[in-house]
Amino acid sequence: MEVSSRFVLLVVLILIAVLAKQSLAAKHAVGGSQGWDESTDFNSWASAQTFKVGDELEFKYTAGLHSVVELANESAFKSCDIGTSLNSFNGGSNTIKLSKPGTRFFACGTSGHCQQGMKVKITTAAADGSSPSSSSSATTPPSSPGATPSTSAASSHQLRFISFFALVASLVVYFI
Numbered sequence: 517m518e519v520s521s522r523f524v525l526l527v528v529l530i531l532i533a534v535l536a537k538q539s540l541a542a543k544h545a546v547g548g549s550q551g552w553d554e555s556t557d558f559n560s561w562a563s564a565q566t567f568k569v570g571d572e573l574e575f576k577y578t579a580g581l582h583s584v585v586e587l588a589n590e591s592a593f594k595s596c597d598i599g600t601s602l603n604s605f606n607g608g609s610n611t612i613k614l615s616k617p618g619t620r621f622f623a624c625g626t627s628g629h630c631q632q633g634m635k636v637k638i639t640t641a642a643a644d645g646s647s648p649s650s651s652s653s654a655t656t657p658p659s660s661p662g663a664t665p666s667t668s669a670a671s672s673h674q675l676r677f678i679s680f681f682a683l684v685a686s687l688v689v690y691f692i
């Protein structure tokens with residue numbers, strides 16, 4: 517009896533871990549409601565987001581007018597050197613998975629758009645939630661009127677989700 521209840525506990529804990537990890541993966545609509553467009557302030561948008569391994573970026577834009585080009589490095593990003601692209605996407609809607617920690621650089625491939633600010637730098641933290649950023653908050657403005665607190669709302673929702681599963685697991689273990 518003792519052995520079997522411990523086994524069930526283990527299975528339930530593994531299940532919670534898997535579900536929690538899935539629930540924490542988020543899809544980020546690049547540029548928020550304004551989408552992938554020259555008028556969007558991507559610095560502000562990106563600094564308000566937390567990107568984790570397993571999350572996805574969703575680029576939404578007018579097909580033919582814009583595209584998405586992944587640049588190889590920071591200097592290509594700074595100088596809008598579209599020629600060094602690692603990947604390019606078009607069609608108006610692209611989903612890109614952030615499969616590992618690190619920084620990735622995206623710009624629009626349409627002539628002149630990157631120079632107008634249509635570019636974004638995405639820094640992905642490890643899935644355990646630890647962030648490599650240390651002093652980035654110093655350059656972040658305290659708040660902008662247009663920014664929505666969607667990140668904190670989402671994480672409190674995820675916390676409730678995890679708590680719910682922990683509660684269910686405790687009940688299961690208690691009644692065995």
Ligand SMILES: [Cu+2]
Pocket residue numbers: 554581582583624625626629634
């Ligand atoms: Cu463009």
